[in-house]
Amino acid sequence: MALPPGLYAGTSIATSVWIVRRAPGSDQSILFVDAVNLGVSSGGRTLLDEGGQADILRAWRSFLADRAAGRPHPGIEGLSAAVTKAVIRPESYSLNPAEYLPGPIGLRAPDADADADADAARAGLGATYSRAFHCRRAAEDAAVGASQPLGGQIVRLGDVCDVKAGYSYSRLRAEERSDEQGVPIVLPRHLRDGRIVADKPPRAPRATAKALEDYWLRTDDVLCVRTGALTAPAIVRPTESDWLLSTNLLRLRVSDPDVLNPYYLYAYLRSAAGTDGMKAFVRATVTAYVTAADVAAMKIPLPPQARQQSLVAALRALDDEVVATRDLAARVAESRDVVVRRLFGGAR
Secondary structure (H helix, E strand, O other): OEOOOOOOOOOOOOOEOOOOOOOOOOOOOEEEEEOOOOOEEEOOEEEOOHHHHHHHHHHHHHHHHHHHOOOOOOOOOOOEEEEOHHHHHHHOOOOOHHHOOOOOOOOOOOOHHHHHHHHHHHHOHHHHHHHHHHHHHHHHHHHHHOOOOOOOEEEEHHHHEEEEEOOOHHHOOHHHOEOOOOEEEEOHHHEEOOEEOOOOOOEEOHHHHHHOHHHEOOOOOEEEEOEOOOOOOEEOOHHHOOOEEOOOEEEEEEOOOOOOOHHHHHHHHHOHHHHHHHHOOOEEOOOEEOOHHHHHOOEEEEOOHHHHHHHHHHHHHHHHHHHHHHHHHHHHHHHHHHHHHHHHOOOO
């Protein structure tokens, strides 16, 4: 019997109990009981409660009853198994119960549900492969179109968009935030992979957020880090409109989309040229930072509107390829894991 670890104070070592009797010439089955998961936590210790004790006794008594009646003992699923020496011998006479019970390590029984899950996972890959293939073809065409010279002129960012820093700490202190209700606040750590990724953002009370309306976000605003590590910028999606711009971010809002396409601006700022331009303005005190005035003074290439639109279409196609490839990799990994679970068992 393998008992739960931590039954004895001061040690987490697991305990095993062997019940041995002399039986010359006997080839009776040996009962293995895996009770390691029957422990319950109590006061920092592990106990084997009455329910666990009863389960072990039930496994032992049913084994004795079958042996006395001369019939094979099927064991209790997930708890016990009766194994002959002929099975134990090839395992180097190991007496670890987990090796002989049906389950993740032992003699796993067929699982029809796992087979169905694996078949469904493999079948579902077809659509994902197809989408990734089409995105790749579109991206190849887009890359050719994006290779042409930009043309146009050089402009200051401040002449084509409004650059604004987030609210000051004095207007919304950390202790005023809530995790449950109010208007979501975008922080620097939420800028990931060119998007705002915030499952549980901090929130501002609605009355406070109303007073900070100048710091609300709109669709296609471009956000950059103002203090700390200069991570890649992000573009605001419709689902994040009316969220709040936090203290350590800068918001770039295009003044006239017919002059400067917001997605073109976002793509330029996350490029190596755009990143180098931002780094040129970095100042350092206790932490690195850039100012709104610095970013407004930054110069960027501004192609004609038609050229911007063609570039944006090409860049979106390339971004779609990235997303489709990541999705494909995730689905393939998921399918592999389902097949592995079909072979060896384990949690779904």
